[in-house]
Amino acid sequence: MQRPDDPTLAAAVDSPTRHPLVSLRADWSRDGTYSHALSDLSDVTRDVTVERSLTGDLPPECTLVEGYATAKLTAGLGGQRPSDPRDIARMLSPFRSDSPLYGLPEVDTPITCDLGFTTDAGPAMLRQFTGSTRSLAVSSADRTVSMESLDQAGRLRVPISLPPDAEMDAMNADPEYWGFRWLVNTQWIVDYVLRRNGIFFSPPPRPNCLWAVTCHGGMAPDIGYSHEYWNGRANNLATDPLYIPGVYGLAANGGPNVVAIVNTYMVAPFTPGLTSDTAHLFEFYIKAGGTNAFHPFADGLVISASTYSRQFNGGTFEIDITTAGQLTLSAYNAATKTLTVNGPKFSGAAAWHAVGCWVKYDAHAGTLTHQWMVDGVVTPPATVPLTSFSLYADGGNGEVWAASTLPVQCMQVSLAPTPPANWGKIPHVSQADVDTGLNWLAGLPDVVNGDGWQVIRDAVAAEYGIVGFDESGRFSFVNRDTARARATAAPVRSLTSAVSLSDLTVSTAVDSVRNVITAEYTPRLQTHDPVKVWESPAVSALDSPPGTTTITITLPFRTQLTRYQLTSLPPTSWPSTSDTDAFISLNRDTGARVSNVTVSRYQTADDKLQLRISNPNSFWVRFARDSATPALVIWGPGFVSGSTTKQTWTNTASVSTYGQRVLSLPNNEYRQQGDSAAAIAGSLLTDLAAPVPVLSDVPVVGDPRLELADIVTLSDPDGLGGPIRAHVIGIRRALSDTDGLSDTLTLRAEPPNRG
Structure with missing residues (x-):
């Protein structure tokens, strides 16, 4: 109200x-x-x-x-x-x-x-x-x-393509062995759609954002692509939550019992020192204190950004935290750490903090300038020597590693010539209310250019939550447990026959009872064993001149591929019987094998791949085994539907009173996990165990304070009695010159024995 x-x-x-x-x-x-x-x-x-x-x-x-x-x-x-x-x-x-x-x-x-x-x-x-x-x-x-x-709802017009994201089939089949679950919560899906339509539950991406992960119940990039769940470990899946409440919605959990580590890519190259005003901004929220405990798999990493590959080739900037709460910035030249500088240090009990680090590398001067922000307090800029830092990128986009060494959320890396004005001094005010979902998905459905409002509706319908925009145009998603908890609140309005009610008709039917619920669910999974993603369609399809050639190819299906250099094979080893990306290169004119050609792959979109071909010879090369057999193949993860499970849940007490009354939940591609389905079914069985009085088209005097889901009581002492406690599920509010302001309500009444 x-x-x-x-x-x-x-x-x-x-x-x-x-x-x-x-x-x-x-x-x-x-x-x-x-x-x-x-x-x-x-x-x-x-x-x-x-x-x-x-x-x-x-x-x-x-x-x-x-x-x-x-x-x-x-x-x-x-x-x-x-x-x-x-x-x-x-x-x-x-x-x-x-x-x-x-x-x-x-x-x-x-x-x-x-x-x-x-x-x-x-x-x-x-x-x-x-x-x-x-x-x-x-x-x-x-x-x-x-x-x-x-x-x-008309605001949600931007076509939505959910990223290819799913846990491996082997992990889904035996999570205890793998010790982790890469699941996705309804909150992540709702927030993903909202962000693409300019509604920000948590801080929006900075201008020129290169990479972002919200951690709101999923670790797939909000900005970025081609993520790989490198590692994750929970000491006890039954007791160690993978996500916990953060400053804004869910955050990835981290600490002595759990850690998640992901490898992803930016939407553009990472180019420190490219120009005199090129600089980068690292930002995140972290729950840290003066004393912190890490999982044995964690090494203090929060975010690293690399021109090519972390601590392997190219240059890397890395933000870490120590068990003593010390923030650090390190620079790596390939695998060699060439610089570490200290940032602010946390003290006291663990608490959520907003953290930022602005980094500017001057390749000409051989210096690095850094500036930190913690909870709106900005340190003075400091410049230190950095004379050994590789800018090798090989034409690909920047690589990001991120970890929940400690609880973390709202991570992003952006281009920023200068630190932001009022950096951290004005906290983001959430533009939506997005509850934690009761439903967890094994993988995101294969939605391409879908209607945003429909995506949200389908995701929320999988768990029978409530979603919509209120009178002021503010979006909200409420899960069933939250809605049921609110239903125990005191009524906001009493409607009586003497003042408010014009007419009242109550009907109660046993058809409202549902005490046996059946549902099917099918997980969306990533194949543990790689599948053939693409192979050259013709012997001349990839003919390349001397020098470096970049070719963009469209994949037959959407997938996630890491940066990789293909293996050069001799003709006798083709076709490749392994799952290794490989090719054979020949002199196009003579057909002789050429062994000094290199081919690297870089994904640029969910269904796009670039091949970077380096041909150091003076002649054209062809990728074929012979004059009739093309020879270049790409392997990677496939995304498939797992086995469908049908399950039944029963409220035996209700069955003994009213007999079996079955509700078959409609199939929903967002309902994928047995434990989530069981929780939803249990909630429905409780609410539908007894006949529910229905009040439709209840005319009352108009009250502009009343809102959907409000609880009211109705009293008709000389007629139907009461008080009747009911939930508002429909309002028709009319104002006219002749009839004034009136409401017609649709109400779901609670059974008489519930207050």
Whole structure:
């Protein structure tokens, strides 16, 4: 409920003499200011209706509080504003050149609607709708305008492609042996979609961000690609959580009992010292103190960025932390550490800290300048010698290693010529409320250019949560456990036949009972054994001249490949019987084998790969075994559907009373794990064990404070009795010149024996 503690507004709502108010505004300029000359339509609003409801996957008779929230506004406009030369119909006509909107798009325009009352303290307005216009019908006959608008779900328009991400089939089959689970939580999926649509639950990526991992229930890059789960270990999978609450949602857990280590790639080359103003910014949140304990597999790593490969070839900058809480920055020339400088040091008990390190390498001067930020406190810049640092990259994008040596989240690396202004002094204010999901996936479904709102709806439907945008346009996702906990709260409003109720009809049907639940689930998995990803289609397909040639190829399916140098084989060893990336290179003109050609592969997108061919000879080379057999092959992980499991859960007490009443959960590609499915089924069996009273189309006097999922009580002492405790799952709120403000509610009542 909005403003539940405002007694003046409450008195105005319940007053026998009510003076409702409306504010309807359109942002025709689309600049967020609502300052266009025609923005305020309040004076010409004759009637307005806002319909808000929850729509779920369960049968209607179950009437469970779950699903996705949608809202629609319809408004009728008529008359003339005092400041306008013409009536509103002519002012909004798209064909009048003298209209202030002539040439401007009238549909898909941001809209807000507030409703309220005149109170003893003055006007009290509450936001009822935030969305955008979907249709505008202008009537010449009666000079009126009909407007229809939909809520903020329309903001989620950016096509969504979920990255290829899944745990290995062998790990899924025997997690105890592997000691870790690379699972993905619903929170990660929801946040991934929101971020692509400019809604940031946690800090947004910096401008020119090269790589980012949120850790919000998954370790796949938010910005970046081709990740490899290098290692992970939990001492006890039953007791050591892989993720814990962080500053913003979930964070990757780390410490003496658990660690996760990933190897990923940036979206562009990592080029320290490329120009005089090239510098990089490393940022993350970490839970650390003056005394820290690490897992035996951890070495203090937080983030490293390499021009080629960490501590192997090229140059690497690495941010580490010690068990004593000391932050350090190290530089590596290939495998040799050439510099270590200390940053800030934590003290006291472990707590969450925002950390940043700005690094600038001057290749000409042979120096490195660094500056640190911890919780908004920025150190002075310091410059130290760095005379040995390799910039070798071999044409590929930068490599990143990241680890949860300690709990960590919101990691990113970006290009930054200077440290950010007000660095760390203004914490990010979350733009959405994203709960931790009850559902964990083995792998992300193969979604390519999907509808963002549909992706979120499907992911949340897999666990029967609640998702949508509220009256102010703020996004929220609530899992079933959170929703059920809220259901025990005190009612926000009492509706009585003497004051609020116009009519009340209660129906109770045994069809609302479901005490046997069946579900199928199929994990999405990465193959432990590599599969053939691509092979040259023809003997001449990759013919390359002297020098270096880069060829981009499109893969037949999306996958994740690490940087790799292919193996050169003699013709007698072809076809390769192993899973090694390999080729045969021949002199194109003579057919003689050439052994000094090198080929490296670099992934640039989920379905794109670059081959970098270095031919030091004076002649063209061909990749073939002979004149008829092409010879270059790429291997890598495949992504497949695992075995489908069908499971049944039963509430035996309910069965003994009402008999078996089966609910078969619809198949959902986001429901993949038995333990997650069992938790969801258990929650549903509890809620659907007994008949549920249903109250549809309950007319009450309008109360703009009421919201979806609010709990109310209804009392009809001379009729049906009560109090009846119920959840609001639908609201139709209407204001008109003739009927005032009224609500029609759809309610899910609790059984009479529950208070």
